[in-house]
Amino acid sequence: MQLKNNNLLQQQAFINGEFVDAKNGNTFNITNPSTGGFLTRVADCGAEETEAAVLFASVAFQEWKELTGIERGRILRRWYELMMDNIDDLATILTLEQGKPWSEAKGEIKYGASFVEWFAEEAKRVYGDTIPGHQRDKRIIVLKQPIGVVAAITPWNFPNAMITRKVAPALAAGCTCVIKPAEATPLSALAIAQLAREAGFPPGVLNIIPTNKAAEVGKVLSTHPIVKKLSFTGSTPVGKLLMKQCADTVKKVSLELGGNAPFIVFADADLDAAVDGAIASKYRNAGQTCVCANRLFVQEDVYDLFLQKYKAKVAYLKVGDGMEEDVVIGPLINEKAVKKVEHLLEDAVSKGAKKLLGGGRHELGGTFYEPTILADVAVTMDIHQTEIFGPISPVYSFSDADDVINMANDTPFGLAAYFYGKNIDLIFKVAEALEYGMVGINTGMISTTVAPFGGIKESGFGREGSKYGMEEYLVKKYLCLQVETN
Ligand code: NAP
Numbered sequence: 089m090q091l092k093n094n095n096l097l098q099q100q101a102f103i104n105g106e107f108v109d110a111k112n113g114n115t116f117n118i119t120n121p122s123t124g125g126f127l128t129r130v131a132d133c134g135a136e137e138t139e140a141a142v143l144f145a146s147v148a149f150q151e152w153k154e155l156t157g158i159e160r161g162r163i164l165r166r167w168y169e170l171m172m173d174n175i176d177d178l179a180t181i182l183t184l185e186q187g188k189p190w191s192e193a194k195g196e197i198k199y200g201a202s203f204v205e206w207f208a209e210e211a212k213r214v215y216g217d218t219i220p221g222h223q224r225d226k227r228i229i230v231l232k233q234p235i236g237v238v239a240a241i242t243p244w245n246f247p248n249a250m251i252t253r254k255v256a257p258a259l260a261a262g263c264t265c266v267i268k269p270a271e272a273t274p275l276s277a278l279a280i281a282q283l284a285r286e287a288g289f290p291p292g293v294l295n296i297i298p299t300n301k302a303a304e305v306g307k308v309l310s311t312h313p314i315v316k317k318l319s320f321t322g323s324t325p326v327g328k329l330l331m332k333q334c335a336d337t338v339k340k341v342s343l344e345l346g347g348n349a350p351f352i353v354f355a356d357a358d359l360d361a362a363v364d365g366a367i368a369s370k371y372r373n374a375g376q377t378c379v380c381a382n383r384l385f386v387q388e389d390v391y392d393l394f395l396q397k398y399k400a401k402v403a404y405l406k407v408g409d410g411m412e413e414d415v416v417i418g419p420l421i422n423e424k425a426v427k428k429v430e431h432l433l434e435d436a437v438s439k440g441a442k443k444l445l446g447g448g449r450h451e452l453g454g455t456f457y458e459p460t461i462l463a464d465v466a467v468t469m470d471i472h473q474t475e476i477f478g479p480i481s482p483v484y485s486f487s488d489a490d491d492v493i494n495m496a497n498d499t500p501f502g503l504a505a506y507f508y509g510k511n512i513d514l515i516f517k518v519a520e521a522l523e524y525g526m527v528g529i530n531t532g533m534i535s536t537t538v539a540p541f542g543g544i545k546e547s548g549f550g551r552e553g554s555k556y557g558m559e560e561y562l563v564k565k566y567l568c569l570q571v572e573t574n
Pocket of ligand 1: 241243268269299300303304321323326329330343344345347379475547
């Protein structure tokens with residue numbers, strides 16, 4: 089791995105400010121999904137190391153919460169600057185372990201760092217309230233205090249940003265953190281741990297537990313009485329399991345789970361803009377994001393024209409190793425992901441969908457998959473109810489707004505939705521009727537630090553980023569003071 093700053097390649101767990109091996113010396117392999125090649129070995133931690141990290145985080149919490157928001161904000165700000173100074177190396181590590189194109193990886197580092205910058209500023213604005221008393225001699229004050237030790241469990245599709253989106257508000261609020269990154273992508277997490285050390289976070293404030301024993305480490309994080317909050321991003325089944333495990337100790341929980349995003353194109357839409365928006369939403373990270381367009385609904389009057397324009401552009405998306413220039417679609421994360429996509433495609437075609445483009449493994453081999461468009465998709469197909477997590481666009485036709493709203497809402501998920509159209513009455517009708525936490529209107533790109541990211545229904549609860557993001561890591565306490573009045 090060619091890096092300018094070799095300190096960023098860390099293979100050990102980060103506990104109490106030190107990089108350490110697993111107690112039993114075990115390690116697991118990290119591979120490059122583009123080549124299948126071996127990258128390095130990383131410490132394989134278990135319950136013992138996780139418990140130790142929780143205890144260190146608990147000790148560190150006592151001092152960290154006493155710092156002023158301004159003091160914590162300064163350290164976060166340094167961390168942000170170090171991330172930006174090392175952006176090329178962080179992007180290289182990310183692309184090598186995750187597969188996304190290097191320019192896209194750089195975009196993720198910027199996005200991830202933006203949460204650190206944002207919450208460095210928010211650290212000094214944890215305002216409480218004063219409430220007019222209910223009796224003449226009562227004064228009521230609401231304080232917001234850090235909840236305590238926070239556990240974060242994060243997925244492989246955004247190895248940097250899914251960590252900073254949780255950890256930056258938690259640290260800004262005065263909490264300390266224990267993070268379990270995904271097995272496939274711990275190197276990005278450990279690289280920012282090194283930068284956290286350089287930024288001056290005290291030992292124990294931030295801890296990272298790499299592991300290939302997710303269930304064992306997750307059990308400790310979701311049941312340990314010292315952990316007061318669990319923030320999880322990943323699949324809905326694992327989120328449900330963790331929520332159950334958190335019940336016995338009544339932890340505060342945030343869940344950022346799977347999606348099944350509708351992308352609706354009305355007849356009066358700017359079709360060229362809709363095509364670009366659909367490509368941006370669908371094919372980013374090879375279709376492996378929770379907010380990827382999962383079902384494209386196009387009004388029947390413009391169905392053929394949209395497909396013609398969409399196919400013409402999707403056909404030119406270059407697939408390949410993310411370290412190569414001009415590549416816009418990398419590999420899928422592993423063979424299991426390819427098998428899932430293959431099943432969804434076979435099921436849809438067997439039930440009448442037409443392959444308009446692609447539809448199979450890419451000639452590059454490995455886990456590369458062709459950018460694919462399926463036309464004439466119907467609600468009876470498995471793909472209608474499944475988060476694809478791959479570069480397939482299933483396209484349906486619809487007749488009117490009521491028809492498409494019903495189809496769009498016909499899913500237990502409720503994360504992101506998109507639609508293109510110009511009629512202002514229709515825009516409000518559809519925006520209000522869609523059962524989703526985030527709605528992009530005439531845009532396919534909605535993620536930003538300044539807005540609250542999160543879902544409803546089985547896509548989870550809790551919001552990340554924005555002025556709401558820090559609330560997840562704070563508890564409210566009110567003081568009721570009796571005073572003497574004459
Ligand atoms: P996943 O299998 O649920 O894994 C997510 C994390 O949970 C990983 O760190 C994983 O560890 C860990 N995990 C797995 N089993 C566990 C267990 N029994 N106990 C504790 N932790 C456990 O999901 P994924 O396939 O990595 O990620 C893709 C999913 O994340 C998609 O559904 C996507 O929509 C969702 N996602 C949602 C958002 C959002 O903001 N809503 C953002 C990004 C992704 P290992 O890696 O070691 O298995």
